[in-house]
Amino acid sequence: MPRMNVQPIPTISDRINEIRHKTATIVNEDILPNERAIWAMRGGRASEAEIAHGRELREDIKHKVQAASLWAPHLPVEYGGSGLNFLEHAYMNEVLAYASGAASLFGVVAPNSGNQTILVKYGTEEQKKKWLMPLIEGKMESGFSMTEPDNAGSDPRSIKTTAKRDGDEWVINGHKWFTSNGKRADFFIVMCRTDDPDGPAERNGKMTQIIVPKDTPGVNIVRGVGIWGAHDSDHCEIIYDNVRVPVTNQLGSTGSGHQAAQDRLGAGRVFHCMNSIGQMWRAFDLMVERIMSRDVHGGKLETKQFMQGFIAESYIDIQAARLMTIHASEVIESGMDPRTDISAIKIFVPAAYERVVDRAIQVWGAAGVSEDLPLAGMYQGARTLRIADGPDEVHKILIAKNILTKYHRGESWDFGN
Numbered sequence: 321m322p323r324m325n326v327q328p329i330p331t332i333s334d335r336i337n338e339i340r341h342k343t344a345t346i347v348n349e350d351i352l353p354n355e356r357a358i359w360a361m362r363g364g365r366a367s368e369a370e371i372a373h374g375r376e377l378r379e380d381i382k383h384k385v386q387a388a389s390l391w392a393p394h395l396p397v398e399y400g401g402s403g404l405n406f407l408e409h410a411y412m413n414e415v416l417a418y419a420s421g422a423a424s425l426f427g428v429v430a431p432n433s434g435n436q437t438i439l440v441k442y443g444t445e446e447q448k449k450k451w452l453m454p455l456i457e458g459k460m461e462s463g464f465s466m467t468e469p470d471n472a473g474s475d476p477r478s479i480k481t482t483a484k485r486d487g488d489e490w491v492i493n494g495h496k497w498f499t500s501n502g503k504r505a506d507f508f509i510v511m512c513r514t515d516d517p518d519g520p521a522e523r524n525g526k527m528t529q530i531i532v533p534k535d536t537p538g539v540n541i542v543r544g545v546g547i548w549g550a551h552d553s554d555h556c557e558i559i560y561d562n563v564r565v566p567v568t569n570q571l572g573s574t575g576s577g578h579q580a581a582q583d584r585l586g587a588g589r590v591f592h593c594m595n596s597i598g599q600m601w602r603a604f605d606l607m608v609e610r611i612m613s614r615d616v617h618g619g620k621l622e623t624k625q626f627m628q629g630f631i632a633e634s635y636i637d638i639q640a641a642r643l644m645t646i647h648a649s650e651v652i653e654s655g656m657d658p659r660t661d662i663s664a665i666k667i668f669v670p671a672a673y674e675r676v677v678d679r680a681i682q683v684w685g686a687a688g689v690s691e692d693l694p695l696a697g698m699y700q701g702a703r704t705l706r707i708a709d710g711p712d713e714v715h716k717i718l719i720a721k722n723i724l725t726k727y728h729r730g731e732s733w734d735f736g737n
């Protein structure tokens with residue numbers, strides 16, 4: 321079982337090096353040696369005792385994470401998080417993601433973490449008390465309900481779900497799907513097209529995010545949409561049928577929903593890319609370990625040039641993906657406009673991740689697609705990432721638009737920034 325080799329990086333701050341080191345210590349000493357036992361509840365074959373042991377291990381690791389001040393890196397200290405800045409959080413993610421599924425042991429569970437970030441930024445004091453704090457304390461679960469089956473998720477302006485103002489209430493009607501965590505959620509943040517006779521005219525017809533408790537009459541969970549060959553999942557299809565919630569459930573000002581979604585997704589895309597790099601790192605270590613140990617056709621795999629090519633190509637993919645993502649994080653941290661860089665990594669990194677995992681699967685042969693290794697799950701995750709958070713094509717269009725705008729202004733691109 322490979323360990324993650326995390327040494328100090330001379331060009332970054334002592335604090336980031338310390339965060340990486342502390343994260344790697346927990347990953348290497350507490351998570352990797354116990355990975356199978358920690359996640360015994362998955363797969364449906366574990367005994368009650370094994371499931372209970374897994375729960376104990378997870379609680380023990382969470383306490384260690386808290387003691388190391390690494391808990392909930394996306395949240396400010398006053399909300400129980402570790403209050404990391406953007407760059408610190410990004411660097412931490414590549415280390416924790418080396419262990420598949422470890423984010424939840426560090427207090428980051430999508431979509432709850434994204435909803436927490438939005439509630440911290442847009443929530444009123446009352447909303448924070450009622451929804452944010454129970455979410456942080458693990459007493460509630462949540463979902464983010466934006467995508468619709470009948471309209472293109474990659475063009476959020478096409479969303480048809482409406483919220484009409486009726487006295488002190490919003491009345492919501494619409495059809496959503498792929499609302500992750502839908503069955504477990506206690507509430508949803510629903511993206512709606514708002515129609516408010518008292519609202520500012522220029523903001524009506526635009527998007528507003530509204531908090532909807534799941535037990536509100538009219539919230540109908542139709543099904544968990546099966547994905548990747550499974551018949552069921554927690555990515556839910558939901559019909560909102562004349563759902564009434566108080567206007568105080570609105571997040572931010574009327575018409576601010578699109579901006580709130582960008583706030584959520586922009587940072588999230590960078591963190592997902594750093595996670596992908598941690599996963600690639602793991603896949604690479606597993607691949608090299610196998611190439612060095614497997615005898616095939618009269619020699620170790622490492623003596624075959626096809627296999628040497630795999631090592632070189634994956635090395636290049638990981639380095640390129642990592643440096644691009646760190647660059648995007650630095651642009652965000654410096655306060656410059658990161659949109660082009662975020663779109664670039666959103667395209668490049670999942671595709672590189674897919675290639676790196678694909679090579680590792682090939683090297684491991686049948687074992688590569690088995691449940692004995694984390695590679696098959698990584699492969700599905702990498703492929704899915706090319707669609708979720710905006711598909712590749714949309715990000716290519718955005719990159720070209722930003723670059724052409726600059727050149728049309730008589731400027732050119734500065735690759736140094």
Ligand SMILES: Cc1cc2nc3c(=O)[nH]c(=O)nc-3n(C[C@H](O)[C@H](O)[C@H](O)COP(=O)(O)OP(=O)(O)OC[C@H]3O[C@@H](n4cnc5c(N)ncnc54)[C@H](O)[C@@H]3O)c2cc1C
Nearest residue numbers: 464465466467472473474498499500707708709710711713
């Ligand atoms: C596992 C998973 C979990 C998800 N969780 C959530 C969630 O919690 N909440 C939520 O709201 N959504 C969620 N989604 C939905 C996801 O955000 C959408 O699938 C995504 O935004 C794409 O929208 P769409 O599926 O409607 O595809 P469409 O918008 O129909 O696009 C289909 C394809 O058309 C092509 N395309 C699109 N635009 C262009 C263009 N301008 N030019 C050329 N080609 C184009 C692309 O290849 C694209 O993949 C999840 C999806 C998955 C797979």
